[in-house]
Amino acid sequence: GQQLNQSPQSMFIQEGEDVSMNCTSSSIFNTWLWYKQDPGEGPVLLIALYKAGELTSNGRLTAQFGITRKDSFLNISASIPSDVGIYFCAGVSNTGNQFYFGTGTSLTVIP
């Protein structure tokens, strides 16, 4: 199956710092999604991107759909302790039937 390379694998940052993570693929996707997983919970959708070049914000979160359609990044500004969790990117295939997830970025925010 298709593989998404998500980096970094983990991050330890001070509260108030900005965070950036990204996903790359060898394949083209029509949709990129970013999810966050809190401990003991399932992933929750943060941002959905549907068009190459699209830049979308959700509060302190900003994500972009790369123009090559093979990558996406997620930025978190002014991090707070509740941002702690695992962030997953996901690409949706051209057929819309298959979702491919990255390996996750574990974020720790130090107060």
Added chain:
Amino acid sequence: EAGVTQFPSHSVIEKGQTVTLRCDPISGHDNLYWYRRVMGKEIKFLLHFVKESKQDESGMPNNRFLAERTGGTYSTLKVQPAELEDSGVYFCASSQDRASGRRYNEQFFGPGTRLTVL
């Protein structure tokens, strides 16, 4: 509106035993997906139901895994007999039908079932 629910939340079984996981999707969601995550790895697709039909089961590891969705409501995933490598967190997700447009891609996940095979 109730979210996706999964049962049990944890299961510890011995190699060779059988385990059945259950998922109740959001009411009215035609699409139901099963995923598995092994620690530190990606969330890996297992299969996709549209109502009661299997749309895509290309991610199922082998014939020890059997998924059903009788009546197009809840789904079960049975592992029989379980092996050590089956350990991981099994997630279920659901989404609206294709007629909903972009929302079709917005999957809502359950909390997962953590399966440990000893």
